[in-house]
Amino acid sequence: MIPIRDDNPTPYFPLVTILLILINVALHIYQISLGAGAEAFLYRFGAIPWELTRGLEWPGLPSGFQTPSGPWVTPMTSMFLHGSIPHLIGNMLYLWIFGDNVESLMGHGRFIFFYLVCGLFATAAQIFSHPDAVIPMVGASGAVSGVLGAYLIRFPRARVHVLFIWFLFIRIIPVRAFFVLGFWFLFQVFNGLLSSGHGPGVAWFAHVGGFLSGMILVFLFERKDRVLRLRRASW
Template identity: 45%
Template sequence: MFPIRDHNPSGRTPYVTYALIAINIVVFLYSFGLDGRGLNQFYSDYAMFPARISQGQDLQGLFTSMFLHGGFMHLAGNMLFLWIFGDNLEDDMGHVPFTLFYLAGGIGAGLAQVISEPMGTIPTVGASGAIAAVMGGYLLLYPRAKVDILLILIIFFRIFTIPAWVMLGLWFALQLVNGVNVDPETGGVAYWAHAGGFIIGFAMALPLWRRKGGTDYWSKTEGHPPHPEAEYRLSRSNVPTVGRNRSNVPRIGRRR
């Protein structure tokens, strides 16, 4: 289950969100062109190593690791989440405050991962901690915003529209469950960076939520971003509408 879009276009162009996506793509393309030795050195210089951070070394990794990714699917998944959830938060916060929010969330998420495995030697890369902070802020400000998710169960594919609090709440719960059960020595996903970033983003968005009126803001907007929502055709199904003319129906496996 993963989100593919929301129904909440922003009121102004999200330049920072677009810039962050572009920077992540450019850095990934640069790393993609390195040979094995060069790539290892690149990660050694710019990834975050919890053990190094614990010893007060290579602190720049808390920042630079936010722009590194371990593969195309890692990059694509993170940028999809940022594109879906970043624009509304940037719209409400403003370009500069959102930039600071994003970077602070990413650094905080990295520190959460360090706390979870202070002697870890596996490099940590990815924007997911910072994006988790964006998701935490989104949950606080727009809990009932509509989000389309694609549900995949073996051969079953279906698009559903659900409130943001359901999708984000389930995502956060999965990070906690997996964080408790994962073996830090085997590498994989930095679940505590995700969970930590989410909590930090939620907390950092509290002042903005209070300035807007707190629960009164929820009552006024009904838990949605304060813009007309977008409507999508076929948002509840993956089956397109076709005519009744049988000649339009493809025939498979009927060779003569």
Template identity: 40%
Template sequence: MIPIHDVNPLRRTPWVTYGLVAANVIVFLLMPAAAHSLVGQVSLGELCRLQAFVERWGAVPVELLHDQLPALVPTGQGAVGPRGVGCLLGPPAYQKSPPLSVLTSMFLHNSWSHLLGNMLFLAIFGNNIEDRLGRVRFLLFYLVCGYAAGYGFALTTPDSTDPLIGASGAIAGVLGAYLVIYPRARVWGLIPVLFFLPLRVPAWLMLGMWFVLQALYATGYGTAQAGAVAYAAHVFGFVLGALLGLTLRRQPRRLV
């Protein structure tokens, strides 16, 4: 089910949510090759620069757990050799802080669909959590959930050298909090059955089903693409967001 709108009025403009959406879009447009992926005209050089960019600014599980860079990383240059076309590797020419890479990875996306899907969920559900927590606490909540998702994923894949990117871990925390704070809020969504059928359902049903699917996918059930999507990061972010939401919903609403 694709959410399109929730029936949950706000008391104020969610400037932090809007700012996070804008920051993610701007960073994506500045990433090598990513902005051109919509038309599919991406050269080898652009792909290699994108790979090097993601390697530098993404969160790599091995680096997070061992706090050291690999001996070889993509240089951003393409090459044609006896084994075909690929990207050149070389010693890292930069210093990298693995803990800081979790923060930067939250603003990186590898395609328009990846970006727009995440921003849709953030825009629909983030505004009410910001309204409930206040702007400063919401931003801290968002970042904490993102860090929990990043390090949680690293613990489940300690030997992985594939960079983790995307805001979905932090957004999963927002969904977890929304589920426990506003379980009865009505959410309009589209169900792809032959064609897109609009339906209004309670938040607990939509977000609960979303979490169950993420948990199943994280174990490898129901998908052949489990290695391409960090479903475990979604699970960690969602669980922490729900736990924090349980404590925060008993507190009065904040205005700042």
């Protein structure tokens, strides 16, 4: 199931959501422009669990791949980088569909702080699950997962239109958000339990950690005066 859009209009302009998408796209264009230097760029600014658990640079890094400011800045910088165009498109699609409602729930300032904190919790979850991994973690998916967790808590009955593909059966169907996001979360947990986490691939537990942190932190960051009004509009 691939979400296409939701039936959950909001009266507020999603300024931060749009800015986050533009920043991620701009950085990926810059990354592509580096050509052969793109891999070194990802190693310099991606979050490497081995380094963050030890506070040291991984000795296996080639020359030019080291982070200029040390590894501690990378949990923040890594969430604005992506390994490929499909990786970027997938994350930005989810952010576009679900981010506007969560931003409306919190307001612009609270939302950007919420987004970044969820991204940090997501990175911490992946590091905890695979502390010796030396492949850099990159991508907005941990932070976006936090947005999904918040959406599930506050808009569980909103209708989400998903592209459903089963062999020759292809349809766009409306499904309640609690089913779409609940299925998505279980899929992340299942794959995370099967993953070794040491080779290149998806940081499944970053998704799990981001999602759970979003479910909890939404109560801290939401604006109470907007909760009831926005939830009523989504039913």
